[in-house]
Amino acid sequence: MKIRVRIKVDKTISITFPIITLAIFCFLSRLLSEPLILYLGIPFSLTTFFFLNLLHVSEKRICLNTSASTIKLLLCPLTILSILTVLLVPPLEGVPAEWMSVLLPNWIRCLSSIVLTSFIPGYFLLQIIDRGKSIKGIATIVISYLLSLFITSIVGFLILLTGNSISSVALQTILAINLLLMLVYFVVNITSINFLESLLLLFVLLTVTISSLFVMLYTFPINRSDMPYHLGLALKYSKSFPVYGGFLIPAYPYFFHLYLGALFSLSGIMPAVVEQSLYILNFMPVLAFYSAVEEWFNEKKDKRIALIATSLSILLGFGGLYMLYLRCVQPAFSITQLLSIATYKTYDIYMRILLLPDIVAPIWNIGLPVLLMLLYFLRKDTYSYTKKAIVPILIALGWLGHIAEPIIFIFILLVYTLFFRQSRGGGFGPHVMLGLFLVAIVDLIAPAQIYLRSVKEEFSTPFFTSLSLSMLITVIEVIEDKLMVNFSTNIKNFTLKRLETVWRFGRWILLYAYIFPFIVWLAVEKNFNLWEWGGYSSVPFFVFPLRFGAVGLLAVT
Structure with missing residues (x-):
């Protein structure tokens, strides 16, 4: 028995x-x-x-029902109140020595500026586009944030094209756009939300936000690393395009800096403090991850997978355990010394995973949310008009803001189209092509080009390669739809049968491959130093289990 x-x-x-x-x-x-x-x-x-x-x-089950009228009553006054705050609170003059030196009204104006540039215009635009109300829940927040970044950056771009400076014109323009969008705003109905799941997600976000606030306050007025670099570029773009000798110098994607320039104009406090305050948006990658996972696993019997994955995603690796070990063997070390040693020994704690940003930068504020929301739309069975309108904007925003993530998505889309695409009549390739055409239009009307060509290349290899792949994806989708050809059926069936056989023994090999790097790290730990291995640009294989931590160990077992 x-x-x-x-x-x-x-x-x-x-x-x-x-x-x-x-x-x-x-x-x-x-x-x-x-x-x-x-x-x-x-x-x-x-x-x-x-x-x-x-x-x-x-x-x-305890459900919360939020009516559409409640959302309207809250959002419209919030918009009006934020606009009045920006208009009535005078800008702060001088450089504050610490965050406590900034007066409360100026902080309120700063937060109102973030709302008016980073959420409200995108939310209004989303509800205007998505008339079928197919996008709901957490995805609404992330898409609204990304659309707002696109709107704010485009406003800054157009202001510079007219010969004006962002610092002198952006305030009036962005406030007018918010008012205009509010006038044509369509209210969306909010569906029932499970109370327990809502609380879990709330405290996950609260944990991430509190940890980000600690970093923000302890590195005031601005975190070192890349943030001063982005601050300098944003200040340049606040005045004009930095064109030298017919080229934009530096040749770096500039939409994030246009967004920062517009935000600086509205905030009324020191630009460094404003950029530092964007730490409060560090939960956006987590929300985007939750939305993407929820959409990809919405047909499974257990729909709690997205919440479980999101909850586990905030866990650190094993760097914290190593720091605890150091504390026991070296009790005289300060916490700063412990963090420093644990970081270069384990490659963890600092710059550990993308879902928990360490600084305010394009990769976390634009790149990763764009990639995850593109994956969301890849699986989302939404109204064709909504997808046609939003996906090209996300592609354009991702490319104009950071470039790498749209390229990664295009390769994922190619594999998905060849092996996993099931629906017919809903091509994704044309949306990607349209997004790349938007990038080309923006680059061609700019006073100098960096997306279609660069200082070293007459034609940008990443752009035209991505455009060619998007055309190939479109052709494959047309063949599958018109000729009813499924490239993936035979390969998929053959692969699944082989995987069932291989997995019986392969799971033990995977566990060994995960434990073996631990052994290697223990052997080299005494003399290992991250910076001697090339820093963050050269990642040794044996530190990955340390970075994945308990979540990685759980996944392979």
């Missing part, structure tokens, strides 16, 4: 484990003499509580 042992996550474990988690954070806070660890442990413990409760299957 077979005996089955089932581990059930009941209420006792759901209560006990978060208490233990909080106790561990309290212990680490006292051990490292850093109270912020305890403050971060409070929302993380609550996240653990709701995560364990979510695993406990229950028929009892």
